[in-house]
Amino acid sequence: MAHGVGETLVLFLLAVYFSKGMSIRHHHESNDNESTSSSFIDGRFCLSWRLGVETNNVLLWRTVPTQCLQYVEDYLIHGQYDRDLELIMEQALSYVDAIPLVADGMDGWILDVDDTCLSNIYYYKSKKYGCDPYDPLAFRAWAMKGGCTALPPVLTLFNKLIDKGFKVFLLTGRDEGTLGQVTIDNLHNQGFTGYERLMMRTMVYKGKSAATYKSDIRKQLEDEGYRIWGNVGDQWSDLQGNSSGNRTFKIPNPMYFVP
């Protein structure tokens, strides 16, 4: 993701504005006077906030706290997010290795799409990494471009699942009518091929929460006879409710909350 100079300048000015003059970029701990600086305090708060979000302790939040703009950018862009993803996917790969597959073709696995298979970080950069509220029209316009990039560690897991003979189901809250074809194209151009079904939100589930919609679809898969061995998503609404899977994997997402 190349930063334009103008974009970087705007982000920098916004960061300064919202950080109320805090010294941005350095959120480290030390024993000197700096330990009482506002950047230190903000860094500690933002780390607590991120943990709260990832553990499903902080719910129904609409925007990232403004003082965490720089923190979230640092987290996403400068390596920790990638490390977190890799560690989680290593756990998933080890788990996959230990699953005794049955030869009946009913061993299933579920993956969410947005910010699980495909990244929207480049889009959220334009929304101050979630400090701006959700903008459905702008997000749709972004998704219509079909230019989301794969999350490499998730693609690695996906390919392993396909190779081992799992039936992989991609389950997304994206609207089938408007985003069906472009989502298929985007998944394919990023290497997500060979899955069993892409399951998108239809009129039947209009207005229902992601948790309800996804629980219903997973229940239908189990009713068809599939064993859901694993379920990967960036939202707890991907992972909780009915038929959630024998094991779930929560991918980090400090940018937005889907109920």
Place this chain on the structure above:
Amino acid sequence: MAHGVGETLVLFLLAVYFSKGMSIRHHHESNDNESTSSSFIDGRFCLSWRLGVETNNVLLWRTVPTQCLQYVEDYLIHGQYDRDLELIMEQALSYVDAIPLVADGMDGWILDVDDTCLSNIYYYKSKKYGCDPYDPLAFRAWAMKGGCTALPPVLTLFNKLIDKGFKVFLLTGRDEGTLGQVTIDNLHNQGFTGYERLMMRTMVYKGKSAATYKSDIRKQLEDEGYRIWGNVGDQWSDLQGNSSGNRTFKIPNPMYFVP
């Protein structure tokens, strides 16, 4: 928790040994050459590992990775753990404020005991904060002293629940036969008074997982007619399974895993 000089020295030497010569204490990010140092790399790994543990992505781990001994000590002792706890309990307090209590006395709330109401950090210090494997005899000897200290933000929540008229149930895997009286005494000497029941593990649940045992007990409470509004624990086995509660709160614990 006062550190003796001898203990501190031993811990320091252990830290140096297990950190493979890494420069301990500084886990910060920067753009200079330090960003490739082993302390930086270990710090990133340990932060990923802790997130993996707290999100239930890393399961069935027996010990803290040895290179994270100093990281976990720093986390627990130098403020971030306290900040994390406070933020989570603030979420719980806000949630409590919004609950419409019914005047039938059946509004319930569940709290775990060890490392939820009462802290064992002082004990785990002697076990390299979980880098040493679980030692049931030593833990029992520690618990028999009745000297665990309250986690202040959890005690604040507890008192608010009592004041508002919730029926508070303390649900612990501690063995009733051996630790019953000392646990009651320890809870009382730390200010946990006025709860409805302390529910401890009896012979019926010997050998069963915490998740199974706690699910069963919660189900029994619901069968009695209690509405479980909230459920607080430091282990996912406190929070998953049947009758888990309308909302759950995961307290951090990077020291041990209970299945």
